[in-house]
Amino acid sequence: MNATGTMIALGTIVRREVVRILRIWSQTLLPPAITMTLYFIIFGQLIGSRVGQIATASDGSPISYIEYIAPGLVMMSVIQNSYGNISSSFFGAKFQRFVEEMLVSPMPGWTILAGYVAGAVMRGLMVGVIVLGLSLFFTKIHLYHPFVTLSTFLLAAVIFALLGFINAIYARKFDDIAIIPTFVLTPLTYLGGVFYNVAQLPSPWRELSHANPILYMVNTFRYGLLGVSDIDPAWAYVVMLGFVLGLGAICLNLLHRGVGLRT
Amino acid sequence: MSTVPALEVQDLKKTYPNGVQALKGISLTVQTGDFYALLGPNGAGKSTLIGIVSSLVNSTSGDVRVFGIPIRTQRSAAMQMIGLVPQELNFNLFEKPFDICVNQAGFYGVERKVAGERAEKYLKQLALWDKAFAISRTLSGGMKRRLMIARAMMNEPRLLILDEPTAGVDIEIRRSMWKFIQAINAAGTTVILTTHYLEEAEQLCRNIAIIDHGQIIENTSMKRLLGKLDVETFVLDLGDAGAELPAVDGVKLTRIDDHTLEAEMSRAHDLNSLFAALTARGITVTSMRNKANRLEELFVRLIDANEKAAA
Numbered sequence: 001m002n003a004t005g006t007m008i009a010l011g012t013i014v015r016r017e018v019v020r021i022l023r024i025w026s027q028t029l030l031p032p033a034i035t036m037t038l039y040f041i042i043f044g045q046l047i048g049s050r051v052g053q054i055a056t057a058s059d060g061s062p063i064s065y066i067e068y069i070a071p072g073l074v075m076m077s078v079i080q081n082s083y084g085n086i087s088s089s090f091f092g093a094k095f096q097r098f099v100e101e102m103l104v105s106p107m108p109g110w111t112i113l114a115g116y117v118a119g120a121v122m123r124g125l126m127v128g129v130i131v132l133g134l135s136l137f138f139t140k141i142h143l144y145h146p147f148v149t150l151s152t153f154l155l156a157a158v159i160f161a162l163l164g165f166i167n168a169i170y171a172r173k174f175d176d177i178a179i180i181p182t183f184v185l186t187p188l189t190y191l192g193g194v195f196y197n198v199a200q201l202p203s204p205w206r207e208l209s210h211a212n213p214i215l216y217m218v219n220t221f222r223y224g225l226l227g228v229s230d231i232d233p234a235w236a237y238v239v240m241l242g243f244v245l246g247l248g249a250i251c252l253n254l255l256h257r258g259v260g261l262r263t
Numbered sequence: 264m265s266t267v268p269a270l271e272v273q274d275l276k277k278t279y280p281n282g283v284q285a286l287k288g289i290s291l292t293v294q295t296g297d298f299y300a301l302l303g304p305n306g307a308g309k310s311t312l313i314g315i316v317s318s319l320v321n322s323t324s325g326d327v328r329v330f331g332i333p334i335r336t337q338r339s340a341a342m343q344m345i346g347l348v349p350q351e352l353n354f355n356l357f358e359k360p361f362d363i364c365v366n367q368a369g370f371y372g373v374e375r376k377v378a379g380e381r382a383e384k385y386l387k388q389l390a391l392w393d394k395a396f397a398i399s400r401t402l403s404g405g406m407k408r409r410l411m412i413a414r415a416m417m418n419e420p421r422l423l424i425l426d427e428p429t430a431g432v433d434i435e436i437r438r439s440m441w442k443f444i445q446a447i448n449a450a451g452t453t454v455i456l457t458t459h460y461l462e463e464a465e466q467l468c469r470n471i472a473i474i475d476h477g478q479i480i481e482n483t484s485m486k487r488l489l490g491k492l493d494v495e496t497f498v499l500d501l502g503d504a505g506a507e508l509p510a511v512d513g514v515k516l517t518r519i520d521d522h523t524l525e526a527e528m529s530r531a532h533d534l535n536s537l538f539a540a541l542t543a544r545g546i547t548v549t550s551m552r553n554k555a556n557r558l559e560e561l562f563v564r565l566i567d568a569n570e571k572a573a574a
Contacts, residue, residue, distance in 0.1 A: 001339045005372020012369025016362075023357075097353035101414075104317045104347050105370035106339040263279065263320050 001106045009107040010115050017089060017119025021126065028085070029126060032077045036131045039073050040066070040138040043195060054197060058144070058227040070135040071222040072194030075156060077131045079214065082124035082157040083185060086116050087164035087177040094168065099261060109255035113165065113248075120161035121154065128153060141225060148233060149224030155240040156217040160185075162247035169251075169260040188214050198230045213243060267331040269295045269422045269453035270316065275325030277311050277477075285311040287477040288325070293455060293470070295330070295421075298448045300468035300485070301457045304566055308477040309457045310350060313426050317347045329422060343371065346420030348411045350427045350457075356400040360391055360410050363399065364417050371418035378417065385413040389443060405436040412440065416447070423447060424455045429463065441467060465489070465558040473562065475569045488561060493531075496554040499524040502547040509540035525554065 001009070021028045044066035051065040093099040102112050135141060143149060163180075171177045192214030198206055209215055216236035223229035229236075254260070270293040277286040285308045293299045303309050314320030316327055318338055327334045329341040354363050361382050368378030386392045389409040394402055402410065408428060415423060425444065429437045437460070445467065448454045458464055464471065464485075471488055473481040481488060501522050508516045508524070514537055515527040524546075526537060541548060554560075 001343065001372055008372045008374060009370050012366050015369075016366055019362075093355075096355060097351060098355045100319060100349065100353045101367055102370055103319055104342060104345070105367075105418075106342040106372070107370055108339060258321055262318070263314070 001108070006107060006111055009105065010111050010118075013102070013112065013115025014118045014122070017085075017116065018122055020089060021085065021119070021123050028081070028123060029130060032081060032127045033130050033134060036073050036077055037134055039069075040135060043069060044138050055226075055228050063226060063228065064139070066139045067141075067226065068197070068222070069195055070139055070141060071225045072192075072218045074128050074131045074135065075153075075214075075218045075221045076189050076194050078124040078128045078153060078157050079160045079189060079217070080181065080185065081127040082120040083160040083164040083167075083181060085123040085164070086120040086161045087168045087171070087180075089119065090116055090165060090168035091171045091174070091177050094171075094261070095174070103261060110252055113251050113255060116165060117158055117161040120164065121157040124153070124157035124161075142227070143225060144227035145224045147224075148220060152217060152220040152224055152236075152240070155237075155244060156221070159213070159217075159240060159243045159247060162244070162251050165251050166247070166254065169254050171260075188212050193218050193230060213239060216240060267295065268292045268328075269297065269330060270455070271326075271328040271331075272312070272316075273326040273328075275312065275315065275327060276323045277308075277315065277320065278323045285477050286315075286322075286325075289474070289477070289479055291472050291479060291482055293422075293453060295453055296448075296451060297453055297470055298445075298468045299453070299455045300464040300471040301455055301474065302461070302464060302471060302562060303457075303474035307474045309474055310426060311477075312474070313347070313349075313424055313455075313457065317345055317424060318342060343418065344421045346415035346418060346423045348408075348415045348423070348425045348428045350430065352407055352411070354399060354407075354410065354414065356398075358399055359396050360386060360399055360402070360413070361395040363410065364414050367414045368417040373418065381417055381419070382413070385416045386410075389413050390439065405432045408432055409436070409440065412443065420452065422453045422455070426457050427459065428456070429458060429460060437463070461559040461562055473565055475566055476573060480569050481565055485558075489558065491561065493529060494527060495530055495560070496525055496527045497551050498554050499526060499541075499548045500550045502549045503545060507544060508546075509544045511537050511540045 048065035048069070053062040054065050054068045055063040057063050090099070132141065167177055167180050191209065192212050193209065198209045198215060201209060210231070216231060216239045219229040219231045220233050220236040220240070223233050270291075272289055272291050275286050275289045276284075278284045289308070289312060301309050301312070311320055315322045316329070316334070318334060329344055332341040332344075334341040358366075364382035364386065365375065365378040368381060369375065373381070382395070383392065386395050389412060391406060391409055391413060394406060399407070399410065408430075412425070412428060423444075428444075429440055432440065441463065444454060444456075456464065456468060468485055470484050471481070472479050498519075501524060504521050508518060513529055513532045517525045517527075519525055528537070538548065
């Protein structure tokens with residue numbers, strides 16, 4: 001298959017994914033909007049007003065609790081939705097067997113992976129923009145480092161899309177794609193510094209938190225928006241790029257071997 | 264016409280992880296332009312063979328070439344030439360037929376504009392255009408089968424593989440599908456067909472392979488295979504049943520009920536002596552027909568013989 005043909009195939013998968021996201025918007029875009037609005041009201045306005053200042057910006061101005069959690073809530077939505085999109089969409093294709101439409105075609109395995117990951121990133125972007133827009137009703141958002149904000153968003157979405165793809169590859173029933181988000185993703189997200197400053201945690205929880213990859217994404221995204229972070233952004237990039245490369249290699253290997261797809 | 268075979272399979276073996284040996288070293292060649300039947304009982308290995316050719320199943324060993332291109336090392340180039348209509352429904356039931364076809368073309372690198380034109384062409388030819396923008400879930404069983412044929416045509420394949428395309432389809436739709444596939448074949452596309460409707464294979468196919476227990480037990484032309492049928496069974500509908508059956512040399516007569524007889528005889532045997540003997544006993548025959556179609560008769564005999572040999 002030549003380069004033009006491969007790009008057409010890639011575009012076809014991405015287009016199909018975006019059409020799917022928009023077709024079932026009440027399942028893909030509405031729930032995170034409602035959930036995050038509730039977070040902003042309860043954690044941001046009701047509880048946050050009693051917490052007061054939680055950090056200080058690089059220019060010395062105080063950062064309120066609601067300002068502090070807003071980037072974390074955006075990142076939480078991006079992570080959950082990029083993961084959920086690819087795991088449910090690719091597993092659905094496996095379950096209904098229409099993944100075979102792609103498997104019998106001449107397109108290479110990496111195109112399938114790239115198409116589904118791009119679809120998941122698109123969902124993460126849509127949800128991220130919605131949540132970011134909602135946050136403006138509750139607090140003001142700065143943009144200290146646009147490149148850091150955008151690149152962190154992209155890297156986090158890609159990482160969790162790749163994880164969701166691996167989940168979908170191994171899943172045999174719908175329950176299998178609900179287990180990881182429930183028992184792994186949600187706890188890690190809550191313990192990843194979305195709602196608190198990990199530097200304020202007592203030892204050994206502070207040190208243990210650094211083993212949580214979500215901590216790096218949340219804090220780097222926060223650094224992009226607020227200019228403050230609990231961890232070194234440079235180190236966060238190393239961790240995130242490492243995850244992208246490692247998980248990408250695993251996904252391509254699984255596709256090449258046909259694990260869960262070819263008998 | 265190209266002299267390179269459309270499909271060459273050499274000593275193909277497949278053992279599934281559970282230990283089931285689905286293919287035990289199959290070799291066959293399908294010439295370009297052929298209409299080829301691949302028959303066998305359930306579980307014989309037909310779908311495994313098709314799965315390997317279409318790269319849905321990994322072979323254990325052996326070689327498969329599509330128009331001379333090995334699928335193991337040049338999968339992409341080989342797949343570009345294949346269209347597959349699988350046995351099971353495998354499209355997104357929540358998508359529209361038009362979108363399903365256009366997307367399939369996209370997976371083969373066909374530009375969207377061209378894909379749209381092809382989708383319209385094939386959906387019209389298969390009498391599905393009025394349902395092109397309906398949700399596929401709402402299509403009838405026959406429509407879903409035709410949709411899979413239209414989808415398989417989107418890359419305009421040189422080799423079309425149909426795995427029981429007419430299963431569960433009424434005779435009228437089945438005939439319209441035959442007509443379409445015959446036209447595709449006449450236009451130069453090589454067709455491989457698996458079916459349990461043996462009259463379908465007899466009418467459509469020029470060459471045939473019969474697979475049983477993962478091995479090919481017959482691989483020849485349809486004409487030559489049917490020529491091997493040396494015994495035929497006729498069903499005779501009786502007007503006057505008579506009292507006793509006559510003894511006729513070379514004919515085995517069996518009374519099924521008061522109005523039906525079965526006569527099993529060599530194809531070389533004449534029917535005149537049978538009718539003379541029946542008339543002499545006061546038995547009148549009002550009509551007669553073959554008990555089974557010729558290919559079905561042969562198929563059953565070959566499979567039975569293979570079962571006995573295996574036992």
